[in-house]
Amino acid sequence: MKMNIQGLVRPEIRTLEPYFVPEVSYDLKLDAMENPYDLPGDLKKKILQRIKQISFNRYPDAKGMALRKAIAGYLKVSPEEVLLGNGSDELILAILLTFGGWGKRIVYPVPTFTVYGLLAQITGGIKREVFLEEDFQLNARKILKEYPDVIFIANPNNPTSNCFNKDEILEIAEKSRGIVVIDEAYFEFSNRSFINQIAEYENIIVLRTLSKAFGLAGLRVGYMVGSREVIKEVSKVKLPYNVNALSQAAAEIIVKNSKRINKTVDIIKAERAALMEELKKMVTPYPSETNFILFSCTQAQELYKYLLKKKILVKVFSESYLRDYLRVTVGTPPENKKFLAEVKNFMRGKK
Amino acid sequence: MKMNIQGLVRPEIRTLEPYFVPEVSYDLKLDAMENPYDLPGDLKKKILQRIKQISFNRYPDAKGMALRKAIAGYLKVSPEEVLLGNGSDELILAILLTFGGWGKRIVYPVPTFTVYGLLAQITGGIKREVFLEEDFQLNARKILKEYPDVIFIANPNNPTSNCFNKDEILEIAEKSRGIVVIDEAYFEFSNRSFINQIAEYENIIVLRTLSKAFGLAGLRVGYMVGSREVIKEVSKVKLPYNVNALSQAAAEIIVKNSKRINKTVDIIKAERAALMEELKKMVTPYPSETNFILFSCTQAQELYKYLLKKKILVKVFSESYLRDYLRVTVGTPPENKKFLAEVKNFMRGKK
Numbered sequence: 001m002k003m004n005i006q007g008l009v010r011p012e013i014r015t016l017e018p019y020f021v022p023e024v025s026y027d028l029k030l031d032a033m034e035n036p037y038d039l040p041g042d043l044k045k046k047i048l049q050r051i052k053q054i055s056f057n058r059y060p061d062a063k064g065m066a067l068r069k070a071i072a073g074y075l076k077v078s079p080e081e082v083l084l085g086n087g088s089d090e091l092i093l094a095i096l097l098t099f100g101g102w103g104k105r106i107v108y109p110v111p112t113f114t115v116y117g118l119l120a121q122i123t124g125g126i127k128r129e130v131f132l133e134e135d136f137q138l139n140a141r142k143i144l145k146e147y148p149d150v151i152f153i154a155n156p157n158n159p160t161s162n163c164f165n166k167d168e169i170l171e172i173a174e175k176s177r178g179i180v181v182i183d184e185a186y187f188e189f190s191n192r193s194f195i196n197q198i199a200e201y202e203n204i205i206v207l208r209t210l211s212k213a214f215g216l217a218g219l220r221v222g223y224m225v226g227s228r229e230v231i232k233e234v235s236k237v238k239l240p241y242n243v244n245a246l247s248q249a250a251a252e253i254i255v256k257n258s259k260r261i262n263k264t265v266d267i268i269k270a271e272r273a274a275l276m277e278e279l280k281k282m283v284t285p286y287p288s289e290t291n292f293i294l295f296s297c298t299q300a301q302e303l304y305k306y307l308l309k310k311k312i313l314v315k316v317f318s319e320s321y322l323r324d325y326l327r328v329t330v331g332t333p334p335e336n337k338k339f340l341a342e343v344k345n346f347m348r349g350k351k
Numbered sequence: 352m353k354m355n356i357q358g359l360v361r362p363e364i365r366t367l368e369p370y371f372v373p374e375v376s377y378d379l380k381l382d383a384m385e386n387p388y389d390l391p392g393d394l395k396k397k398i399l400q401r402i403k404q405i406s407f408n409r410y411p412d413a414k415g416m417a418l419r420k421a422i423a424g425y426l427k428v429s430p431e432e433v434l435l436g437n438g439s440d441e442l443i444l445a446i447l448l449t450f451g452g453w454g455k456r457i458v459y460p461v462p463t464f465t466v467y468g469l470l471a472q473i474t475g476g477i478k479r480e481v482f483l484e485e486d487f488q489l490n491a492r493k494i495l496k497e498y499p500d501v502i503f504i505a506n507p508n509n510p511t512s513n514c515f516n517k518d519e520i521l522e523i524a525e526k527s528r529g530i531v532v533i534d535e536a537y538f539e540f541s542n543r544s545f546i547n548q549i550a551e552y553e554n555i556i557v558l559r560t561l562s563k564a565f566g567l568a569g570l571r572v573g574y575m576v577g578s579r580e581v582i583k584e585v586s587k588v589k590l591p592y593n594v595n596a597l598s599q600a601a602a603e604i605i606v607k608n609s610k611r612i613n614k615t616v617d618i619i620k621a622e623r624a625a626l627m628e629e630l631k632k633m634v635t636p637y638p639s640e641t642n643f644i645l646f647s648c649t650q651a652q653e654l655y656k657y658l659l660k661k662k663i664l665v666k667v668f669s670e671s672y673l674r675d676y677l678r679v680t681v682g683t684p685p686e687n688k689k690f691l692a693e694v695k696n697f698m699r700g701k702k
Contacts, residue, residue, distance in 0.1 A: 245569035
């Protein structure tokens, strides 16, 4: 029986462009803001020993209490103010299912992390994109004019790599009737957080992830911090067993060893400064408060293709207003050296 | 600034009763249909060796191709007809986000797996529950009368443990304009599947899980099988990196060793028969095509409490029409013996 499947699909989904994961071959992956270092050997060994003890046949702790307590200790908040997600992507979805959806206005500045818009559309909300100012700064007034029900602000922002003016964000939290989600995925590189503002602004939710500085992208652990009431509501929507047992155990160990992780962050920041200096000689990089650098150059599209031919993957953008930009993750010193050498080769060929 | 957070929450969520995970202390967990056996030692060792090789700092394969190929090989379908989920729960959500949502009619027989109704409500659909017949059978006509956009049919059903009449299900697939999701979570115990019907009925989606027979509840891996067009649409909605790298690797090894897993299934089925015989002497158990048994007895609520006092957790139901029923997972021989001894003690005390 031939069915018209398209006719059954919700119109928002039918027209949706899926999240783009490039299917190309590469030796050097500098497109996804991953930590270039795998875990220190002794920590990985400790995790493997713990995993060995887990009964694979039993459901994970639905509340993820041990990990929430570890995170709460690290943040100096209460475990009841923390909720775990299968990556922070899942929490973005849960927030939208709680506060967004059909008829609700979902507002975010652009350019930013594309998943906000993707999930706003999937959950049936009304997407309102507000362009950043020329200096990549946020304009509170323009955001507020959209009457947002939910606002997403990545701070530092991806792909622009800057933090926004704190006063603009607080003005939004103060004057908006909506939920203000501040995504601090790159917090460990910027050291600026709104967690301390949650007590005062109950409508603020802070998102964090263990996928970047903490080096656990493969394990899918994100978390949100919010008032008890916000956490209670979003908890209803999250899937019962959303974070698997192995990731919970590994993440707990890593969070409890956050001081060691911070050493990696220092190394990446030093390496970022070196990469920035070299890039300045060839292209126009923008200041970075993350583990990546956005830069512009007149032949960005050709440079992307050239690097790919050399098996180096960086991020190119589909948005027309970003066609002169590329984004590169800070790698290890040899990785950055290899990348810089190829940018130099490309530039030389173009002269 | 004190906000009225409740006022921001969508009404469907405000009134939602969250998925119930009991917070009680127990020695013997027979409430969640877990496989009572952890993986064989050599397979677990193999998995740990594989996990050791994984770069924790890198995102997992977004398409999960290695695992999809393994599953496709096991099922004798194409990898393009398979989609992975963070447990089948996540796929139920993705299906509803694709084909359900605001204004759509989500129909399922009751009693059944509570997550269908929970996620139908979370995604804003119109829930239509249709009571099963007296013999726990499905009535296609009653389902069709609800004009379903999406229908969920657990086959075998939870908690009734029976398979439905095949002709009734096919009548629904034939006459409905909607998507028919057949949840075969317990397939390995019933050996009856609708996967072969997908070629003919493009609107059929089959859900499977590795959480039951395959003994990977802690790792959260479910999958769906459907026509290429259905898979393509639902793929757009699933989160980009939804199944973590460790679970993908472990599941691939387990699926490739499915013959060994089937041995455990045979053991559980034999043990189910023994448990059934003993239960018949004390209560009224219903025929089982799963790894659990539903039974009724006049003092179900008291028996539940008595067992809990003895640190044995079985499933009690919040629905008023199930107040005389309990559900028990088939455990290991010593576990079942302990459970039966306490049921006997309870019955003796009641005489």
